[in-house]
Amino acid sequence: MTDARSVAPTFLGRSSSGRWQLLGRRCGDCGETLFGRDDVLCLRCGSDALADIGLGDRGTLWAFTVLRNPPPGDRRAAAISRVPQPLGLVELDGMAVRVMARIDVDVDRLEIGLPLRLAGSELYVDGGAPVVGYSFEEA
Numbered sequence: 288m289t290d291a292r293s294v295a296p297t298f299l300g301r302s303s304s305g306r307w308q309l310l311g312r313r314c315g316d317c318g319e320t321l322f323g324r325d326d327v328l329c330l331r332c333g334s335d336a337l338a339d340i341g342l343g344d345r346g347t348l349w350a351f352t353v354l355r356n357p358p359p360g361d362r363r364a365a366a367i368s369r370v371p372q373p374l375g376l377v378e379l380d381g382m383a384v385r386v387m388a389r390i391d392v393d394v395d396r397l398e399i400g401l402p403l404r405l406a407g408s409e410l411y412v413d414g415g416a417p418v419v420g421y422s423f424e425e426a
């Protein structure tokens with residue numbers, strides 16, 4: 288089995304300890320934090336003084352909805368087609384950044400303010416290598 292790889296390497300990578308973490312950039316001029324590493328200019332001030340940072344693996348449920356019908360089409364990832372599936376906006380601890388993510392918590396346990404922890408979860412296997420996406424689970 289080949290090493291697992293991220294489904295979106297500019298958004299999800301491994302920390303120095305090997306754990307999955309969300310990735311971002313911080314502006315050296317205005318302090319804005321960006322989710323992902325695709326932007327080359329700060330979305331707030333236009334500066335190119337962006338430094339790569341890790342966004343950690345903890346957050347708080349800020350808003351949510353529950354999918355009760357699977358998305359249409361043939362999905363490689365069974366995890367994406369499972370219903371009911373909560374989706375949430377998660378505010379990352381200490382980062383002033385909110386990200387949309389699958390929330391792997393029982394529907395009965397969902398509440399605004401629920402502490403969450405990032406989980407790397409296998410979406411499918413490609414060329415013998417697990418392809419990993421992210422979701423959040425109860426901390």
Ligand SMILES: [Zn+2]
Nearest residue numbers: 314317329332
């Ligand atoms: Zn800036």
